[in-house]
Amino acid sequence: MSVKTVGVVFGGLSPEHEVSVITSLQAAAAMDRAKYHPVPVYIAKDGVWYTGEGLLDIEGYSDLNSLVAAAARIEVLPGGSGRLRVGEVKRGALFSSGRREWTFDVMFLGLHGGAGENGGMQGFCELMGVPYTGSGILGSALAMDKIRSKDFCGRKGIPVVESMQIREQTWAGDEERWLDRICSWASFPLIVKPVGLGSSIGIRRTEDRDQLDGAIEEAFRYDPAILVERVVSPLREINAAVLGDEDHARASVLEEPISGIEMLSFQDKYIRGGEGSKGVTPASKDPGSAGGMASQNRLIPAPLTEDQTEYIQKLAVRIFQILGCAGVARIDFLMNADTGDVFFNEINTIPGSLSFYLWEPADLAFQDLVHELIEIALRRYHDTADRVRSYDVNLLEEHSARGLKA
Secondary structure, three states: OOOEEEEEEEEOOOOOHHHHHHHHHHHHHHOOOOOEEEEEEEEOOOOOEEEOHHHHOHHHHHHHHHHHHHOEEEEEEOOOOOOEEEEEOOOOOOOOOOOOEEEEOEEEEOOOOHHHOOOHHHHHHHHHOOOEOOOOHHHHHHHHOHHHHHHHHHOOOOOEOOEEEEEHHHHOOOHHHHHHHHHHHOOOOEEEEEOOOOOOOOOEEEOOHHHHHHHHHHHOOOOOEEEEEEOOOOEEEEEEEEEEOOOOEEEEEEEEEOOOOOOOOHHHHHHOOOOOOOOOOEOOOOOOOOOHHHHOEEEOOOOOOHHHHHHHHHHHHHHHHHOOOOEEEEEEEEEEOOOOOEEEEEEEOOOHHHHHHHOHHHOOOHHHHHHHHHHHHHHHHHHHHOOOOOOOOOOOOHHHHHHHHO
């Protein structure tokens, strides 16, 4: 088998930019060089695309300006179906003759949040006719929207926590009425979340009306729609990863994050790394990884009964397939520690660190996980590409066009 050139896409216009860098460099480091040649495609915070070997070194990101200055700015070029071409944009040059070019056989999407995970980048890959890892346009869009994913799954019998949606345009100028409505709908504490972000960015637990007001205003900084949700207490968070597609999928072992608090913040997940928890060992990491979700303290497998474990694993696979997902996704559940009731919280179609630490206990190494993701991407692409994609009738021919004039 010839070595495939893999465009590893990361960064992007998202508050989860740095998380994306970590995940993607972990994945690139894990690629079997006998099968894949990873080429970084870094999307800077201003939307400009870059490539260069230096972008695969996590140490370089401590001085981002120097890193980008040494990289090659690139742009997408017209190309044949099945591969994506990009070319160097020479600084200060009026013409692009003699510039370097790269051609990708498959795009490995490591973007988190924003247009990279909500179907935008997936739509770009579909338009350019190139295979890409992860879920398709619809599955990505549904999964990113916390309100619609819960509504969609709730209608299929998946248990979800009761919540209320607020849009910024209806909130502005009518804040007191909204606060009255929320306070009459549910008692505190309440959780406030942006609808389309992950990594716990913009999420706050509120204990009174003033905190609720501030949390809503803060969440609107990230998203034009927010979610106010009842609290599950006492809370246990249980997560599962699912790998496959709509036809064939399997669940990983389960995890229970440990932090000493009932809700993990962005800092807990990525900066503090869960420090402070006692008697818990961080999950194992691939030697080529750069921390990320893999460095968070967690219990693997989650201390549950066999029946509870099997129930959550089946629920995770069902949610994955209901939403039409593919590749690997992490599905987060909320469990009432007293009653054992389990609720679907959210799904991440490009999870931090690709949730590889949930597959290693099942003897699926990170390298093999990455390989399977690329294989799924190629299989899904060829399944679509082999279909009839055009209809051999020219409606603009003279005899056909006569009917259109009417």
